Structures are given as C-alpha cells and as structure tokens.
Amino acid sequence: MARSSRGVSALTRVLAVLDAFTADAPFLSLTDIHRRAGVPLSSVHRIVAELVEHGLLEPVAGRRYRLGNRLWEIGSKTPGALGLREIAEPYLRRLHDAMGQHVQLAVPIDTDVLLIERLSAPDGVVNGSIVGGRIPVQHSSSGLVFLAFGQPELLDAVLAEGLRPVTSAGPRTPEEFRAAVAATRRRGYAIADGWIHPASRGLAVPVRGSENVVVGALGAVVPNDGSSPRRYTSLLLETASQISHALLRAYLPAGHPRALPGGSLRALVSSSEQSMRYLERKAQRR
Amino acid sequence: MARSSRGVSALTRVLAVLDAFTADAPFLSLTDIHRRAGVPLSSVHRIVAELVEHGLLEPVAGRRYRLGNRLWEIGSKTPGALGLREIAEPYLRRLHDAMGQHVQLAVPIDTDVLLIERLSAPDGVVNGSIVGGRIPVQHSSSGLVFLAFGQPELLDAVLAEGLRPVTSAGPRTPEEFRAAVAATRRRGYAIADGWIHPASRGLAVPVRGSENVVVGALGAVVPNDGSSPRRYTSLLLETASQISHALLRAYLPAGHPRALPGGSLRALVSSSEQSMRYLERKAQRR
Numbered sequence: 001m002a003r004s005s006r007g008v009s010a011l012t013r014v015l016a017v018l019d020a021f022t023a024d025a026p027f028l029s030l031t032d033i034h035r036r037a038g039v040p041l042s043s044v045h046r047i048v049a050e051l052v053e054h055g056l057l058e059p060v061a062g063r064r065y066r067l068g069n070r071l072w073e074i075g076s077k078t079p080g081a082l083g084l085r086e087i088a089e090p091y092l093r094r095l096h097d098a099m100g101q102h103v104q105l106a107v108p109i110d111t112d113v114l115l116i117e118r119l120s121a122p123d124g125v126v127n128g129s130i131v132g133g134r135i136p137v138q139h140s141s142s143g144l145v146f147l148a149f150g151q152p153e154l155l156d157a158v159l160a161e162g163l164r165p166v167t168s169a170g171p172r173t174p175e176e177f178r179a180a181v182a183a184t185r186r187r188g189y190a191i192a193d194g195w196i197h198p199a200s201r202g203l204a205v206p207v208r209g210s211e212n213v214v215v216g217a218l219g220a221v222v223p224n225d226g227s228s229p230r231r232y233t234s235l236l237l238e239t240a241s242q243i244s245h246a247l248l249r250a251y252l253p254a255g256h257p258r259a260l261p262g263g264s265l266r267a268l269v270s271s272s273e274q275s276m277r278y279l280e281r282k283a284q285r286r
Numbered sequence: 287m288a289r290s291s292r293g294v295s296a297l298t299r300v301l302a303v304l305d306a307f308t309a310d311a312p313f314l315s316l317t318d319i320h321r322r323a324g325v326p327l328s329s330v331h332r333i334v335a336e337l338v339e340h341g342l343l344e345p346v347a348g349r350r351y352r353l354g355n356r357l358w359e360i361g362s363k364t365p366g367a368l369g370l371r372e373i374a375e376p377y378l379r380r381l382h383d384a385m386g387q388h389v390q391l392a393v394p395i396d397t398d399v400l401l402i403e404r405l406s407a408p409d410g411v412v413n414g415s416i417v418g419g420r421i422p423v424q425h426s427s428s429g430l431v432f433l434a435f436g437q438p439e440l441l442d443a444v445l446a447e448g449l450r451p452v453t454s455a456g457p458r459t460p461e462e463f464r465a466a467v468a469a470t471r472r473r474g475y476a477i478a479d480g481w482i483h484p485a486s487r488g489l490a491v492p493v494r495g496s497e498n499v500v501v502g503a504l505g506a507v508v509p510n511d512g513s514s515p516r517r518y519t520s521l522l523l524e525t526a527s528q529i530s531h532a533l534l535r536a537y538l539p540a541g542h543p544r545a546l547p548g549g550s551l552r553a554l555v556s557s558s559e560q561s562m563r564y565l566e567r568k569a570q571r572r
Binding site for chain 1: 295296297298300301304305307308309310311312313336337340341344352353354355356357358359360361362363364365366367368369372375376379388393395400402404405406407408409410411412413414415416417418419420483485549550551553554555556557558559560561564565568569
C-alpha cells in the first residue's frame with residue numbers, strides 16, 4: 001500500500017485508528033482518536049471520513065464514532081475465531097449448564113490469549129476475561145495450555161517479555177514458570193490458582209484440530225477454594241474431546257462418509273442438520 | 287487515503303480483498319483472490335503481504351490464506367453487533383432452552399439483515415441463516431421488523447431494489463409487501479410463513495435500545511405447520527423486553543442507581559456481577 005512521507009503505510013494508519021477503539025472506550029471523537037492513535041488530526045479527518053463511507057465506523061451522538069457492524073461482519077468469516085466458536089458453541093452451552101461456572105474458549109495471538117467466547121452466570125466468581133479481549137499468556141491457564149501443548153517457541157517469547165505477576169500467587173521466576181508449564185503437560189490440563197484475582201481459579205484444556213494441532217483452549221473460571229478440581233477438569237477434557245471430534249468432521253473432505261453436512265461452509269457454520277444440507281445445496285447452486 | 291491511477295482508494299482495494307473470503311469460500315489462493323476481488327494480481331500480492339504482516343490474513347496449507355483472528359478481534363469491539371449480542375446472550379440461551387427451536391438476533395445493514403447470533407438444536411427445522419451472514423430484508427421476518435418499527439426510508443429502498451421472492455409464499459407485489467409490513471406493525475411481531483423455505487416459519491420481534499430506537503430483531507425459525515404462533519411470540523416478546531431493559535441499564539450513566547456495574551465497559555461486555563465490578567475498577571486504574 002502507498003506509504004506516507006513518514007514511511008507509515010496507509011493500512012498501518014487505518015489500523016491505528018481502528019485500534020483506538022477499545023472495550024472501555026467504544027465511543028470516540030476525532031480528537032480522542034487523534035490522541036489515542038497518535039495519527040495527525042488532518043489524517044484522522046480523512047481516514048475517518050473514508051471508514052464511515054465503507055461502514056467500518058458509524059457516527060453516534062455527540063460527534064463521536066463507534067466501530068461499525070461491517071467490521072464485525074468481516075471478522076465473522078475467520079475460521080480460527082468465529083468458525084471455531086461456532087462449532088464449539090453447542091458443547092460450550094452444555095458444559096456451562098453442567099458446571100454452572102464461567103466457561104470460555106481462547107485462541108493464541110502474539111504472546112496473549114484472545115477470548116472468543118465466554119458464558120457466565122450472574123453470580124459467577126470474578127473473571128477478568130472479556131469476549132474479544134486479550135490476557136497475557138503468562139497470566140492465564142489458557143496460556144499454560146498453549147505453552148504446554150502448542151508451538152515450542154512461545155515459551156521463549158513469553159520469558160523474553162519478562163514475568164510480571166499480577167498477584168502474589170503468580171510465578172515470579174523462569175524456573176517457577178517452567179515448572180507450571182511442565183506440570184500442565186504432565187497432568188493434561190492447566191490450573192492457575194489466583195493468578196489473576198485471589199478469589200478465582202483458572203482451569204484450561206487443549207482443543208485439537210486436524211493433525212492434532214492445538215487450535216484453542218477450553219477453560220473455566222471457578223472459585224479458588226482449595227477443593228479438588230477433578231470434577232471440573234473431567235468435564236472440560238470430555239467437552240474438549242467432543243469439540244475436537246466435531247472440528248475433525250468439519251474438515252473432512254465433503255462426501256467422506258463421516259463428514260458433517262454443509263460442504264465448504266462447515267469451517268464457519270454449525271446449524272441444525274437440515275439447515276446444513278440446505279445451505280450446502282444453496283452454495284452449490286451459486 | 288491514497289488513490290491509485292484507477293481512482294480506487296487503497297482502502298477500497300483492501301476491502302475487496304477481504305470481501306473475497308466468504309462463508310462458503312474461507313480459504314483462498316492469490317489467484318482465487320485476484321479473480322473474486324477483481325484486483326490485479328500484482329496488487330493482490332502486495333496487499334496480501336501487508337495484510338499477513340498485520341495478522342489480518344493468515345497463511346494456511348496449500349499456499350492459501352484465511353481471514354486472521356486480528357480481524358475478529360477488531361470486530362469484537364463493535365457495540366452494534368458484538369455489544370448487543372453480548373448483552374442479549376444470557377436471555378437468548380434461556381429462550382432457546384424454553385423454545386427448543388432456532389433463536390437468533392439480527393441487525394439492519396444496507397437493505398439486508400446481518401445475523402449476529404443464532405442458537406440451534408441439531409434437529410432444528412431448515413434455517414437459511416448463518417452467523418455473520420446476510421439475508422435480504424425483503425425475505426425475512428427480521429426484515430419485516432425493521433420495516434415496521436425502524437427507519438421509514440428502508441421500505442422505499444427495499445421496494446426500489448425490486449421484490450424477488452424465493453418461494454411461492456413470499457410477497458410478489460408492492461401491495462402485498464406493504465400489507466405484510468402493516469400487519470407486522472399492527473400485531474407487534476413479524477411472521478413469514480415459508481418465505482425462505484416451505485418447511486420453515488420465521489418469527490421476529492423488535493429489540494429497542496435507548497430512546498426507544500429499534501437496534502435489533504429477535505427471531506425464531508420454527509416448523510411451518512399452520513399452528514398458532516402465540517406461544518412462541520409471547521416468549522419472543524417477553525425476551526425482547528428483557529434484553530431492551532438490560533440495554534437501557536447498560537447505557538445509563540455510570541453511578542446512576544439503576545445502572546449495571548461495569549462503567550464504560552457495559553456497552554460491550556456482560557459478565558457476572560463480580561466480574562463487571564472488577565473490570566470497572568481495572569479500567570479506572572488505567
């Protein structure tokens with residue numbers, strides 16, 4: 001893409017403008033955007049006008065803007081996030097009903113985990129996760145899952161950024177941290193007691209896709225009461241195995257006897273069996 | 287943004303590349319993108335390289351690409367889509383449990399409805415909706431809701447594009463169509479018997495936000511069996527009213543006695559009460 005005199009590409013600036021909008025600041029004025037994005041005000045004017053034209057930003061009251069539904073629409077075509085979430089969703093709901101605690105699904109991104117789904121009850125324990133929000137790998141049980149069962153280079157990257165525990169319960173030294181990763185690998189699930197908040201215990205297990213690659217972490221946030229996590233971890237492991245099974249069926253070649261119906265749509269859509277057959281026929285007619 | 291010699295802005299081309307990825311074609315090669323986006327192959331090379339660098343595209347096997355999780359992350363900050371879905375989600379789950387049928391939530395976009403959530407049972411009736419997918423306003427019960435209770439100019443826009451019923455049950459003339467809209471306004475809910483598939487009946491009711499503006503449509507897809515829709519529509523109306531109530535509380539000024547906890551996060555996040563208080567304190571410390 002064209003580069004400005006400062007050597008920053010147009011796309012980099014557009015992303016800086018979009019990234020100025022956060023979960024705790026979803027409505028911004030042009031001046032807010034300029035300050036938060038570090039983009040000159042004249043450029044902000046021009047970029048915002050074009051983003052509004054394409055529906056990526058929407059004007060709201062008080063001369064402010066919010067991210068537009070067109071952005072959500074484009075993001076809803078991501079197999080790694082929405083696709084995984086869509087396939088996992090019925091299993092997550094059943095797990096939430098059985099556990100009565102926060103249950104969630106995360107994927108790795110940089111040295112963070114990105115929360116793509118969370119089901120909560122009104123009286124659930126303190127949980128720092130927001131759908132669409134990130135938590136550093138080093139603070140979360142989902143992060144331990146990616147360290148123990150995912151790409152080996154992740155551990156070095158996390159240690160390189162330095163350990164910064166948020167509570168006194170979190171690991172402080174590389175040795176303590178490596179021990180937590182090793183214990184996760186040995187047990188088959190991750191446990192983080194009070195790492196984010198003293199009242200909460202994070203639990204997480206790997207979700208595997210094709211070729212046994214870990215594509216996500218299925219987790220729960222439960223009271224940090226010193227009790228055995230066994231009942232919860234059994235439910236998590238069982239559910240993760242069901243989701244992995246559904247993912248494998250979604251990625252089998254269409255026509256394979258065990259493939260889920262829905263043809264090329266299966267990586268992104270999970271509806272009733274009749275609906276999947278209907279959608280598959282409709283896609284083929286196009 | 288910089289315009290190329292053809293007068294197309296860089297952002298327009300980037301969006302053409304991203305829009306080449308669809309629910310039934312989530313994995314594309316450079317040549318596929320070139321063909322589907324109508325962007326010259328040399329530009330596709332350059333744009334794709336930059337999108338990969340920013341995580342908006344991810345390389346997959348077979349020299350193909352998929353939309354990246356960074357895109358989903360940005361889209362997850364949209365109050366109109368993810369925010370509404372997040373606030374509505376616990377109510378949708380309860381409705382789905384009570385009805386045992388597809389339940390869904392849609393927002394208006396252009397002359398289409400954009401499906402932002404759908405909960406389905408494996409044995410649900412045929413439903414053409416995909417999370418993140420669009421259905422023309424003129425074909426759907428959610429569309430009737432936006433026509434009857436939303437922006438008045440939408441009806442003219444829909445009639446201007448011409449009526450194209452997909453089954454013999456759909457309205458064929460502007461008179462029939464206006465009558466369906468008027469009936470929706472009179473009853474307070476929309477009903478579309480077999481408009482998309484002969485076996486399915488669409489039902490939808492408005493979800494109102496602040497200043498009573500219709501921000502979404504809560505719908506269900508049930509068997510088109512000629513039975514009274516009363517039980518379903520009562521449940522839909524009751525649930526829509528609960529969601530509207532939660533939306534109003536989410537947008538009350540923080541500190542208001544009836545405001546939900548969570549401060550500026552409330553437009554995008556709905557977690558347990560303790561979690562909302564924790565997240566609010568954390569956002570304030572920043």
